[in-house]
Amino acid sequence: MKKICPSILSADFAKLKEEIKDVEKAGADIIHCDIMDGHFVPNISFGSKIVADVNKITDLPLDVHLMIDNSEYFIDEFFKAGADFISVHYENNFHLNRVITRIKSLGIKAGVVLNPATPVSMLTEIIEYADFILIMSVNPGFGGQKFITNSVAKIRDLKKLITEGSYNCLIEIDGGVDTGNIKELSDAGADMFVCGSSIFNSGNRSETIRKMKEIVS
Numbered sequence: 001m002k003k004i005c006p007s008i009l010s011a012d013f014a015k016l017k018e019e020i021k022d023v024e025k026a027g028a029d030i031i032h033c034d035i036m037d038g039h040f041v042p043n044i045s046f047g048s049k050i051v052a053d054v055n056k057i058t059d060l061p062l063d064v065h066l067m068i069d070n071s072e073y074f075i076d077e078f079f080k081a082g083a084d085f086i087s088v089h090y091e092n093n094f095h096l097n098r099v100i101t102r103i104k105s106l107g108i109k110a111g112v113v114l115n116p117a118t119p120v121s122m123l124t125e126i127i128e129y130a131d132f133i134l135i136m137s138v139n140p141g142f143g144g145q146k147f148i149t150n151s152v153a154k155i156r157d158l159k160k161l162i163t164e165g166s167y168n169c170l171i172e173i174d175g176g177v178d179t180g181n182i183k184e185l186s187d188a189g190a191d192m193f194v195c196g197s198s199i200f201n202s203g204n205r206s207e208t209i210r211k212m213k214e215i216v217s
């Protein structure tokens with residue numbers, strides 16, 4: 001089953017509990033948490049304390065996307081905060097195999113993230129260890145950016161790599177995903193759809209999520 005994953009980066013942090021309950025009621029499958037450090041990406045978001053507090057108020061799985069340097073030092077902290085999925089970037093993890101192996105040893109799902117300019121071919125030596133690959137379809141750092149269209153071809157390439165190697169690996173897409181492009185992304189092979197502004201800024205969140213689920217089912 002394909003999953004809709006609202007990113008709370010686009011929520012109103014002053015009423016985060018209501019915002020999460022709202023998308024939960026609307027049919028969200030997973031809550032996506034964007035962690036930014038102001039070094040790897042030019043923005044600062046929130047840390048493990050917020051993730052732990054979010055974990056107390058929802059039963060939905062938490063998908064933690066680390067856009068931080070030295071992510072290997074923070075894996076245990078986010079695991080303790082309640083992460084069910086943790087993804088780290090290919091671009092700033094020198095010991096990617098070690099980090100992915102560590103995440104998996106905790107019994108949660110481990111993902112590798114590719115920036116828009118990083119080709120799928122970089123995954124050949126790590127894909128068999130990853131539970132999921134996150135394709136960034138915007139440059140990481142901010143919600144509400146324009147979708148980068150060659151991401152569709154990247155998903156197709158990745159799907160081919162996974163199918164040919166019979167890997168047990170899901171495909172997640174993040175950035176500029178909305179009701180207009182979700183079909184194309186789903187058809188290309190995406191399994192998990194991160195949506196920030198297209199859900200939180202939509203006039204009718206339940207209707208938006210319902211429509212997205214109908215399109216990808």
Ligand code: DX5
Pocket residue numbers: 007009010032034065138139140141142143144145174175176177194195196197198
């Ligand atoms: C961007 C984040 C995304 C962001 C997506 O760096 O990784 O998860 O919240 O927001 P939208 O869906 O608005 O592009």
Ligand code: ZN
Pocket residue numbers: 007032033034065174194
């Ligand atoms: Zn994200």
